[in-house]
Amino acid sequence: MADIFKTEIRVRLAPSPTGLFHFGTARTALFNWIFAKNQGGKFILRVEDTDFERSEKKYEEDIINGLKWLGLNWEEGPDIDGSYGPYRQSERLDIYEKYLKQLIEEKKAFHCFCSKEEIEADRQAMISQGLSPKYGGRCQNLSEEKVNERLRKGEKAVIRFKMPAVRLEFSDLIRDKISADMGLIGDIVIARNLKSPLFYFAGVVDDYAMKISHVIRGEDHISNTPKQIMLQRALGFPEPQYAHLPLILSPDRSKLSKRYIDASLNDFQSQGYLPEAMNNFMAFLGWHPKDDREIITMKEIIKEFDLKRIQKAGAVFNLEKLEWLNAQHIRKLSDNDLTERLKNFIPEKWRLEKELIGKIIKFEKERIKKLSDFKEIAEFFFELPNYDKDMLIWKTSNKEKTKIILENLYNEIKKMAESDYAGLKEIIMPIAEAWGRGEVLWPLRVALSGKETSPGPFEIIEILGKEKSLARVKIAINKIS
């Protein structure tokens, strides 16, 4: 009775380390994490490595690194001891074995000796009859003696759960009632053998053992949930609450495939996306605050989050929106913060020029969409590109005029009092007005940047400083002479 008041909100991310950190997994993690924070609950990381063949340590590391990068910290996990560990399923085999034996003893599960070929033949036969394919039940009533004898002889047998043929209904926090006819499912395999449980079973045991209160996972698990609920009932476990998130779709509307994002979530990091932009973006794939805000912080998301507001239909992954969000979040960063984040994106040879980098960041902040853009945007400040002299000539101008203008500009810059950039602008703008803005500003800017497109000339002078600017204008004059 007091249990009602004691019930702690505990959610988990249960990735299987059989591949790099997938975008969908990250999004599921985010929703679990947000829910936990919003409810004052705990977020737990459980590694589901029961597929011994495909599970690899490097994938676990990739997932952990990605979660850390996103800032989705967990209270309990393989690397953080909690009261319900271990948190790696391969280290919990004894626990599963115990429950497996229990089910077999209670005749709720049984050994099945059918070959894969037999099963597949059954399957095909049922499909061709227009039926829902399921296990035929051949080994269900083998006597205990017979089973033990065959096991002794070393025959291979999996463990199947005797699925009761009932109509099951469960409530989903996002979709309300979902029902399933278990008579259509058949006896599912829950373990390869006593020492090797499968996902259906291990997950149920662990959710119970780890006191998971809410299972928040992708919609692709909807048809697994009834099976797991039947398992819970057979084991006498309480039923956690379920919430099935809409799937993230590729632009062709199929489940987001490796083909579309052929990478780990961590590659978004190396491409220069901010974790806050990623989180903002992932949260908005299926959720939205009440008002029309688009740029939102984690703090705000946590505060306003509500499972009830989650969309039911799948959402298409839209890279353009991610880029836009990223640019917006970059602008919100302080100059110091941005400098810090840019660290790994600045080539080694530039790093000593701290002051120059600082100035560039200050001026270029709103041109940076991804941190990785910085290199290309900043390049010309460090090294003047080798440009063609014709580029210096404004479209309505000519060589002679341009040369005279550049010489005048050179003198004006030379006369400039140290660091009086505002003063310089006040002197040059009237000249530009007189000669034509393009006539003056274009060659100046090209001389300074060596590029068709760049920030304005005064900004560049301010970043470069008087000496370097003069040198560059001199180069332009020489080029055009």
Add this chain to the structure above:
RNA sequence: GGCCCUAUCGUCUAGUGGACCAGGACAUCAGGUUCUCAUCCUGAAAACAGGGGUUCAAUUCCCCUUGGGGCCGCCA
């Protein structure tokens, strides 16, 4: 094929029976700002899948059809 989930602009979405000839954002297009590019500003185009009900009134509730998706593994 069976079962389940789902359905508002190209995309993410607001909308919970009348306040909606449907709002915001990204993308697109057209202007403006600007020496250029980016930014920024203004504007435009762009959707309730179809058919039945229920109701005085349906984007909103119900049913059917259609579309989309997921699952049907000794993967998770």
